[in-house]
Amino acid sequence: MKRRLLLTLAGTLVLGGAARASPDARGQPGGYTVSADQLQRAVAERFPLRYPLGGLLALDVQAPRLRLLPALNRLGTEMLVQATGPALGRSYTGAFDLDFGLRYEASDRSIRAHQLRVNSLRFADLPPGPSALLDAYGPALAEQTLHEVVLHRLRPQDLALPDGLGLQPDSITVTPQGLLIGFVAKPLR
Numbered sequence: 001m002k003r004r005l006l007l008t009l010a011g012t013l014v015l016g017g018a019a020r021a022s023p024d025a026r027g028q029p030g031g032y033t034v035s036a037d038q039l040q041r042a043v044a045e046r047f048p049l050r051y052p053l054g055g056l057l058a059l060d061v062q063a064p065r066l067r068l069l070p071a072l073n074r075l076g077t078e079m080l081v082q083a084t085g086p087a088l089g090r091s092y093t094g095a096f097d098l099d100f101g102l103r104y105e106a107s108d109r110s111i112r113a114h115q116l117r118v119n120s121l122r123f124a125d126l127p128p129g130p131s132a133l134l135d136a137y138g139p140a141l142a143e144q145t146l147h148e149v150v151l152h153r154l155r156p157q158d159l160a161l162p163d164g165l166g167l168q169p170d171s172i173t174v175t176p177q178g179l180l181i182g183f184v185a186k187p188l189r
Contacts, residue, residue, distance in 0.1 A: 032169075034111065034152045035178040039075070040066050042152055051141055057085030057130065059141060061096075070174045074099045075113070075151075083123065088130050094123030096138065102151070102172045102179070109154040111172060111179065116143050152179070 047063035064077035076099040083092045101115035121138040123131065154169070162168065162183050171182035 031183065032154070032158060032181040033175075033178055034181070036066065036068055037178075039151050039178065043149070046149065051144070053085075053133075053137055055085075056087035057083055057133070059083055059134075061141075068174050068176060068178065069099060070176055072099070073174050074101050074115075075174060076119075081121075081123075083126070083130070083134065087133065088126075092123050092126050092130075094121065094126070094134075096121050096141075102174070104169045104172060104181070106168070108150075109156075109159065109169075110150045111152045111154075111181070113149045113151060118143075154181075 043066060044063040047061065049061045050058060051061065052058045060082040062080040062082075064079045067076035067078075069076050076097070079096045079098075081094045081096060083094060084090075097119040099117050099119065100113040103112055103114050104110070105112055118139045121134060123134060126134070159169070166186050167183040168186045169181050170184040173180045173182065
């Protein structure tokens with residue numbers, strides 16, 4: 001037990017230097033940081049996306065602009081959406097505003113969006129009929145667009161030292177600069 005604690009403490013101190021030193025949520029050294037710019041670039045690579053809806057209309061979703069929400073320990077985003085198709089008669093531009101939590105997926109070393117909340121879907125000048133259609137499909141589209149999307153993937157070399165010290169990623173904390181991934185001791189087998 002004492003040996004495991006010493007290894008964990010040593011790992012935390014070493015990780016402070018090896019994984020871009022940064023304090024954790026309690027101000028202690030350690031963890032791995034992912035900057036806001038890294039997150040934005042990773043998400044932008046997956047867009048634009050096109051969603052046809054029953055041949056009546058199609059939604060083109062542009063790359064989201066991420067917002068760090070440290071007070072909520074969540075990320076927020078606004079996505080511009082272009083709606084076109086026979087049901088609309090012309091093109092309309094709108095925006096989704098949503099926020100989501102984060103989780104770590106060990107199978108592929110990824111940080112993923114989850115617990116999605118749609119805050120609003122706005123389309124200026126959209127007639128009532130198509131507006132109701134978008135209100136009905138909008139939240140499902142937002143969920144499909146960002147649910148479990150990979151925001152960042154840790155490389156094997158990012159985890160080599162913690163793994164060797166018997167540590168694994170645990171907490172993900174949203175900070176004003178980006179994300180801080182904390183480590184905990186792996187369960188004894």
